[in-house]
Amino acid sequence: MKKVFKLEELDCANCARKMEEAIGKLPGVHSASISFMTQKLTLEAEDERFEEIVGQAQKCISRVERHCRIVK
Amino acid sequence: MTRRHKQTLARILVAGVLLVAAVLTPESWGLWRLPIFLIPYFVVGWDVLWEAICNIAHGEIFDENFLMCVATLGALVLGEYTEAVGVMLFYQVGELFQSLAVSKSRRSIAQLMDIRPDSAHVLRGGEEVTVDPDEVQVGETLVVRPGERIALDGVVVEGSSSLDTAALTGESMPRDVEEGQEVSSGCVNLTGLLHLEVTRPFGQSTVARILELVENAAAKKAKAEHFITRFARWYTPAVVLGAAALAIVGGLVTGHWGEWVRRALIFLVISCPCALVISIPMAFFGGIGGASRQGVLVKGGNYLELLAKTRTVVFDKTGTLTQGKFALSGLYPVREEDEEPLLRWAALAESHSNHPIAQSLRRAWQGDVKDHTVTDVEEIPGRGVCATVDGVEVLAGNAVFLSQHGFTPAQDVPAGTVVHVAAQGRYLGFALIADQVKDHAAKTIAQLKAQGVRTVMLTGDSREVGEQMAQRLGLDQVHAQLLPQDKVDQLEQLLDQKPEGTALAYVGDGVNDAPVLSRADVGVAMGGMGSDAAIEAADVVLMDDDPAKLLTAMSIARKCRAIVIQNIVFALGVKGLFLAMGAFGVATMWEAVFADVGVAVIAILNASRMLYHKK
Numbered sequence: 001m002k003k004v005f006k007l008e009e010l011d012c013a014n015c016a017r018k019m020e021e022a023i024g025k026l027p028g029v030h031s032a033s034i035s036f037m038t039q040k041l042t043l044e045a046e047d048e049r050f051e052e053i054v055g056q057a058q059k060c061i062s063r064v065e066r067h068c069r070i071v072k
Numbered sequence: 073m074t075r076r077h078k079q080t081l082a083r084i085l086v087a088g089v090l091l092v093a094a095v096l097t098p099e100s101w102g103l104w105r106l107p108i109f110l111i112p113y114f115v116v117g118w119d120v121l122w123e124a125i126c127n128i129a130h131g132e133i134f135d136e137n138f139l140m141c142v143a144t145l146g147a148l149v150l151g152e153y154t155e156a157v158g159v160m161l162f163y164q165v166g167e168l169f170q171s172l173a174v175s176k177s178r179r180s181i182a183q184l185m186d187i188r189p190d191s192a193h194v195l196r197g198g199e200e201v202t203v204d205p206d207e208v209q210v211g212e213t214l215v216v217r218p219g220e221r222i223a224l225d226g227v228v229v230e231g232s233s234s235l236d237t238a239a240l241t242g243e244s245m246p247r248d249v250e251e252g253q254e255v256s257s258g259c260v261n262l263t264g265l266l267h268l269e270v271t272r273p274f275g276q277s278t279v280a281r282i283l284e285l286v287e288n289a290a291a292k293k294a295k296a297e298h299f300i301t302r303f304a305r306w307y308t309p310a311v312v313l314g315a316a317a318l319a320i321v322g323g324l325v326t327g328h329w330g331e332w333v334r335r336a337l338i339f340l341v342i343s344c345p346c347a348l349v350i351s352i353p354m355a356f357f358g359g360i361g362g363a364s365r366q367g368v369l370v371k372g373g374n375y376l377e378l379l380a381k382t383r384t385v386v387f388d389k390t391g392t393l394t395q396g397k398f399a400l401s402g403l404y405p406v407r408e409e410d411e412e413p414l415l416r417w418a419a420l421a422e423s424h425s426n427h428p429i430a431q432s433l434r435r436a437w438q439g440d441v442k443d444h445t446v447t448d449v450e451e452i453p454g455r456g457v458c459a460t461v462d463g464v465e466v467l468a469g470n471a472v473f474l475s476q477h478g479f480t481p482a483q484d485v486p487a488g489t490v491v492h493v494a495a496q497g498r499y500l501g502f503a504l505i506a507d508q509v510k511d512h513a514a515k516t517i518a519q520l521k522a523q524g525v526r527t528v529m530l531t532g533d534s535r536e537v538g539e540q541m542a543q544r545l546g547l548d549q550v551h552a553q554l555l556p557q558d559k560v561d562q563l564e565q566l567l568d569q570k571p572e573g574t575a576l577a578y579v580g581d582g583v584n585d586a587p588v589l590s591r592a593d594v595g596v597a598m599g600g601m602g603s604d605a606a607i608e609a610a611d612v613v614l615m616d617d618d619p620a621k622l623l624t625a626m627s628i629a630r631k632c633r634a635i636v637i638q639n640i641v642f643a644l645g646v647k648g649l650f651l652a653m654g655a656f657g658v659a660t661m662w663e664a665v666f667a668d669v670g671v672a673v674i675a676i677l678n679a680s681r682m683l684y685h686k687k
Binding site for chain 2: 014020035040064
């Protein structure tokens with residue numbers, strides 16, 4: 001499944017890159033791309049565990065930038 | 073400016089004043105000056121310190137906040153109070169500047185893409201109601217007043233008007249529409265009241281698809297963006313390790329620990345790859361946004377990159393270089409005075425037919441059939457027609473048809489569809505019907521060639537038609553009589569022949585050539601307005617049918633590439649230079665903070681030029 005999420009309070013481009021890298025390494029993620037300009041996360045991951053993976057992605061994001069949230 | 077920006081600005085100003093006051097205190101106060109300098113330091117940098125502490129708790133040691141804290145706290149320990157506060161201050165100024173520049177360009181792109189309608193007026197039960205475009209059903213009647221943006225795709229059922237299609241096509245000439253014509257959402261109604269029957273739900277409308285496409289384009293990253301990502305991954309750790317090595321080795325060898333630690337701290341100030349990480353994606357994003365403003369949809373930064381190095385352009389003929397519409401292209405009478413009757417007889421004899429050839433004859437003639445009597449029409453399919461027009465027997469058809477009736481039609485005829493005409497027992501000459509070349513086709517080819525691009529045409533048409541067209545437009549090469557699958561083979565060969573390191577673009581109209589579009593390095597589809605197939609299959613969509621838009625797309629792509637190269641060279645060059653100067657003890661922390669935030673700001677401003685691409 002592929003879904004696009006809006007990210008709130010994504011402030012730094014280098015952080016966006018770090019998040020993208022961390023999310024890309026999560027098990028079950030096929031591809032992850034964060035655009036700093038559009039403030040969007042494009043996530044492609046296994047269908048069955050999609051919700052769980054989004055949760056883990058949020059953790060990756062919070063670790064880099066505390067305020068940044070995935071808007072569901 | 074948001075509230076947070078204003079707060080940061082206020083903190084910067086207050087800290088600036090406090091810093092000046094602190095600097096004015098007499099040096100003889102010695103260590104007592106430290107608390108005085110700490111006040112502006114905390115005023116301007118408390119959030120950086122707090123972020124650093126939080127990130128350390130998460131194990132992020134290469135975090136830019138943390139490194140900035142180490143650098144400034146280190147300077148405080150070394151007694152360089154002014155530098156410590158000043159660097160923190162300028163770091164915040166730079167961050168504020170970056171944030172403002174990015175949000176400004178984000179807003180300008182949002183404005184470029186401001187074609188999403190807020191509401192739609194529909195007729196329900198004879199009354200006009202205003203609703204969200206999402207709620208409008210297919211088949212409902214949409215009312216569009218002059219000055220309003222059309223919210224959904226539809227067919228005009230009442231009224232006529234001219235439309236401003238600039239938001240979709242970049243074309244400033246208004247387009248006239250009348251009853252029965254299809255109109256796309258996103259156009260602005262200029263003159264008359266229109267009633268439309270909605271043909272597509274909002275989610276599938278032209279506007280929704282364009283917006284989705286442009287927003288998704290940011291997810292397809294260019295090679296340069298991937299390069300920056302890889303580079304950023306090792307840049308910060310490398311600089312930090314370099315700083316540690318510098319301090320330890322320098323200190324051990326010379327014994328001047330203070331001096332070498334100071335030099336190492338300079339490294340830490342330059343350790344963020346921010347300039348590149350922001351400005352490169354921004355250039356591509358701006359390029360995609362700017363292109364869409366001019367009626368060129370690019371599906372990803374990678375395609376902009378490929379367009380910039382395109383050195384072979386392969387065109388489809390029908391619908392791409394030509395309009396795909398038949399029209400009279402010439403009259404060839406035996407005697408000069410036969411010219412007018414030739415066209416008149418031909419048009420009238422064919423007046424009962426709806427064949428495209430008959431239609432183009434009628435359009436060219438412009439007379440009224442009702443003023444004439446046409447009887448005894450006998451049509452022989454694939455040959456021609458025989459009719460009595462105003463009491464005169466007229467024959468119009470191909471050479472075989474006329475020969476069968478005892479005439480000797482002209483043998484030497486140009487490529488195209490030829491209609492020979494005989495009347496009153498005499499051969500008058502022939503009319504040539506051909507596909508019409510688009511207005512800008514020849515200009516486009518000429519400019520591509522001037523840029524050193526090889527131009528090739530593929531067509532399913534006959535060899536004569538193809539070669540004549542190629543000659544007329546000045547194409548380098550033509551392959552004719554190709555079936556759809558032959559086009560793929562031919563394209564494979566052209567891909568093999570293209571020079572190393574360059575790309576090949578295929579331009580088609582999206583009809584029957586989807587496999588070729590996807591096989592080419594860059595598939596460019598013409599006429600995206602309304603055509604799902606074209607938008608789906610292509611990497612780049614030219615919204616109106618003008619081949620010259622390819623030139624626009626390529627020039628935007630090249631400008632984007634130039635900006636990306638400038639930024640990479642500039643940012644790496646300046647950072648490298650200041651790292652070297654820092655290591656040799658020539659640079660101070662003041663210069664280091666310029667190499668960090670100053671370079672980032674300049675690179676961002678350079679990238680924002682992409683938003684203002686002139687036509």
